[in-house]
Amino acid sequence: MTTLNFSELTPGKPKRIDVDGVGVCVARIGDEVFAIGDTCSHADASLSEGDITSFRIECWLHGAEFDMRTGEAMTPPAVTAVASYEVVRDGESISIQSKK
Numbered sequence: 001m002t003t004l005n006f007s008e009l010t011p012g013k014p015k016r017i018d019v020d021g022v023g024v025c026v027a028r029i030g031d032e033v034f035a036i037g038d039t040c041s042h043a044d045a046s047l048s049e050g051d052i053t054s055f056r057i058e059c060w061l062h063g064a065e066f067d068m069r070t071g072e073a074m075t076p077p078a079v080t081a082v083a084s085y086e087v088v089r090d091g092e093s094i095s096i097q098s099k100k
Contacts, residue, residue, distance in 0.1 A: 001019065001020070001095055002018065002019045002020075002024075002095070003093060003095050003096075004096075006028070006033070006089065006091075006092045006093070007092060009026065009027070009033060009094075011028050011029070011030065012027070013027070013028075014027045014047065014048040014049075014052060015048060016048035019035075019085060019096050020097075020098065022037070022038075022098075023037070023038035023039060024036070024037065024038055024096060025047040025048040025057065025068075026048075026087075026094075026096065027052055027057065027068055029052065029054075029055060029068065033094050034068040034069055034084075034087060035084070035085035035086075035087050036066060036068060036070075036071040036082050036083065036084050036085065037071065037082035037083040037084075037085075039082070040059040040062075040064060040066075040078060041078050041079075041080040041081065041082050042059065042061075042062060042064050042073075042077045042080075043059070043061050043062060045062075046060075047059055047066065047082070052068070055067055055068050055069050056068065059078070062077050062078075063075070064077055064078030065078075066081070066082055070084055071084035083098075084099060086098070086099045
């Protein structure tokens with residue numbers, strides 16, 4: 001589990017963190033925070049370097065899009081989802097951990 005402060009997250013700008021030694025892409029969208037695996041399932045590219053539009057993040061390398069809420073691959077060339085992580089907000093504290 002990894003904990004960070006809500007104010008560390010800039011709305012609409014993804015951030016890479018480590019959760020139990022695994023790279024995770026975290027993004028604040030409005031007042032909500034979402035976390036998915038940071039490595040694109042199509043190619044070895046960091047999703048946290050991509051752009052967010054609505055609830056989708058676009059991989060900077062080939063343009064595949066993933067749903068930040070579920071990790072689902074939304075557009076080719078990616079066809080496989082990335083992991084999604086449990087996000088718990090308690091005031092300003094954000095805890096992120098693998099889903100059980």
